[in-house]
Amino acid sequence: MIRIKFQQSLDELKERLLVMAGLVEQAIQRATEAYTSRDESLCELVKMSEPAINRMEREIDQLALDLLAMEQPMAVDLRFILSVIRINVDLERMGDQAVNIAGRVLDLGKQANVDLPVDIPRLALLSAAMVRKALQAFIEGDAEMAQSVLMLDDQVDDMNRDAFRALGDLIKDKPELAPQALNALIISRNLERVGDHATNIAEDVIFWVRGRDVRHHSLPDDGD
Amino acid sequence: MGVDIRVENLNAWYGPVHTLHDVSLHIPANHATALIGPSGCGKSTFVRCLNRMHETSPGARADGTVLMGDIDIYKDATPVEIRRRVGMVFQRPNPFPTMSIYDNVASGLKLNGFRKKRVLDEVVERSLKQAALWDEVKDDLKKKSGASISGGQQQRLCIARALAVDPEVLLMDEPASALDPVSTAKIEDLIFKLKSQYTIVIVTHNMQQAARVAENTGFFLMGKLVEFAPTTKIFTNPSDKRTEDYITGRFG
Ligand SMILES: Nc1ncnc2c1ncn2[C@@H]1O[C@H](COP(=O)(O)OP(=O)(O)OP(=O)(O)O)[C@@H](O)[C@H]1O
Numbered sequence: 001m002i003r004i005k006f007q008q009s010l011d012e013l014k015e016r017l018l019v020m021a022g023l024v025e026q027a028i029q030r031a032t033e034a035y036t037s038r039d040e041s042l043c044e045l046v047k048m049s050e051p052a053i054n055r056m057e058r059e060i061d062q063l064a065l066d067l068l069a070m071e072q073p074m075a076v077d078l079r080f081i082l083s084v085i086r087i088n089v090d091l092e093r094m095g096d097q098a099v100n101i102a103g104r105v106l107d108l109g110k111q112a113n114v115d116l117p118v119d120i121p122r123l124a125l126l127s128a129a130m131v132r133k134a135l136q137a138f139i140e141g142d143a144e145m146a147q148s149v150l151m152l153d154d155q156v157d158d159m160n161r162d163a164f165r166a167l168g169d170l171i172k173d174k175p176e177l178a179p180q181a182l183n184a185l186i187i188s189r190n191l192e193r194v195g196d197h198a199t200n201i202a203e204d205v206i207f208w209v210r211g212r213d214v215r216h217h218s219l220p221d222d223g224d
Numbered sequence: 225m226g227v228d229i230r231v232e233n234l235n236a237w238y239g240p241v242h243t244l245h246d247v248s249l250h251i252p253a254n255h256a257t258a259l260i261g262p263s264g265c266g267k268s269t270f271v272r273c274l275n276r277m278h279e280t281s282p283g284a285r286a287d288g289t290v291l292m293g294d295i296d297i298y299k300d301a302t303p304v305e306i307r308r309r310v311g312m313v314f315q316r317p318n319p320f321p322t323m324s325i326y327d328n329v330a331s332g333l334k335l336n337g338f339r340k341k342r343v344l345d346e347v348v349e350r351s352l353k354q355a356a357l358w359d360e361v362k363d364d365l366k367k368k369s370g371a372s373i374s375g376g377q378q379q380r381l382c383i384a385r386a387l388a389v390d391p392e393v394l395l396m397d398e399p400a401s402a403l404d405p406v407s408t409a410k411i412e413d414l415i416f417k418l419k420s421q422y423t424i425v426i427v428t429h430n431m432q433q434a435a436r437v438a439e440n441t442g443f444f445l446m447g448k449l450v451e452f453a454p455t456t457k458i459f460t461n462p463s464d465k466r467t468e469d470y471i472t473g474r475f476g
């Protein structure tokens with residue numbers, strides 16, 4: 001093995017991104033748990049994680065930039081660093097979604113607890129699974145696993161669309177429940193966005209591993 | 225204007241040593257093509273086969289087809305004719321040290337029998353302008369010798385000398401490897417300008433240089449052409465694992 005220092009820097013970049021991903025996953029998980037338990041302290045924890053996530057985003061960006069400038073990476077290394085830069089952005093946005101959800105949950109806490117025609121925990125489970133799988137694909141450099149994330153996205157989109165319809169109907173039928181319905185609607189939308197970011201991450205993994213850009217295609221390419 | 229170069233099954237030897245193995249590729253006219261690969265892989269041997277310079281080494285021979293336009297350079301032409309059509313620039317600038325700048329540039333034409341001063345003056349000026357050296361030397365054309373200017377200027381002088389005979393192909397074997405970044409940038413700008421009129425083949429160890437100047441890049445390894453593709457493809461997503469290992473610096 002040569003270019004030992006460069007290889008170490010690439011490993012470090014990957015490691016840091018995974019630490020950040022851990023924080024983001026935890027934030028999403030806490031936010032959705034808070035929805036079920038209406039636990040306000042969890043919401044506060046989610047909000048408190050934001051500065052740390054933002055700081056990590058900047059550090060990862062800087063490290064990636066340094067490597068581009070100093071090491072002139074090529075081919076698979078270049079694609080890897082580009083993927084990390086993109087994934088970094090997606091993770092940060094996912095963190096924002098978690099914070100948004102926590103905000104909605106806090107608002108819901110001020111409102112009467114009612115039954116809503118939306119299965120937020122299931123939607124949360126599904127989008128969290130997408131995130132996990134996308135990150136696992138990143139850890140293992142597994143384009144096939146990444147490909148399977150793209151399939152899940154349709155399910156999440158469908159669930160969000162159903163929620164939209166059901167909650168819209170509810171607002172029409174029982175306007176007095178509009179505040180709760182709107183919060184649930186926004187949370188559903190936030191979770192759907194989390195799924196979108198997981199999809200982006202999966203696409204970046206495919207780009208890194210296979211050297212092919214699969215973004216903005218309705219159907220995934222079949223493998224080589 | 226440049227011409228296409230089509231190389232088919234080119235093999236080259238130094239004495240008993242088989243140095244190039246069945247190299248085939250198409251170098252398009254009016255583009256720059258970069259050749260990369262580890263030391264000793266045969267890049268210089270390859271370009272020297274393109275102007276029949278290889279065979280001038282003792283015991284060296286080449287076999288295969290090299291078409292320049294429709295001329296088979298090993299069948300239809302003499303080495304002297306070929307070298308008029310194919311200019312070459314080397315790693316170390318090699319101006320004629322005692323000749324004036326003017327005479328350096330005019331040397332090829334004089335060798336080909338041109339004597340008219342007016343024609344020579346014109347060609348010298350045009351070539352030095354093409355090589356982006358004119359402004360720096362125009363007042364000392366006959367006063368200064370080829371050796372008395374800087375290394376970067378000497379290299380541009382050699383390019384001017386190669387251009388003076390109006391070649392179709394320009395071969396450059398690591399033309400900027402002995403130069404500082406500013407002189408290097410000048411040479412690269414020059415290649416960028418010249419490639420609309422010539423077929424340029426440049427050997428370089430500097431990946432970024434290949435990326436900057438060449439539309440296509442060939443990767444040589446142990447006398448074989450491993451991969452030939454658009455430069456962006458080679459540097460972002462090469463097809464061959466060996467190319468990837470080399471350009472990512474993980475070779476060996
Ligand atoms: N004049 C010569 N006589 C015998 N062998 C030679 C001669 N010139 C080159 N070789 C051998 O031929 C092989 C290819 O050499 P060549 O100079 O073409 O490599 P290269 O790719 O240009 O390397 P570099 O990047 O170091 O310039 C090498 O093994 C070299 O030792």
Ligand SMILES: [Mg+2]
Pocket residue numbers: 267268269397
């Ligand atoms: Mg050489």
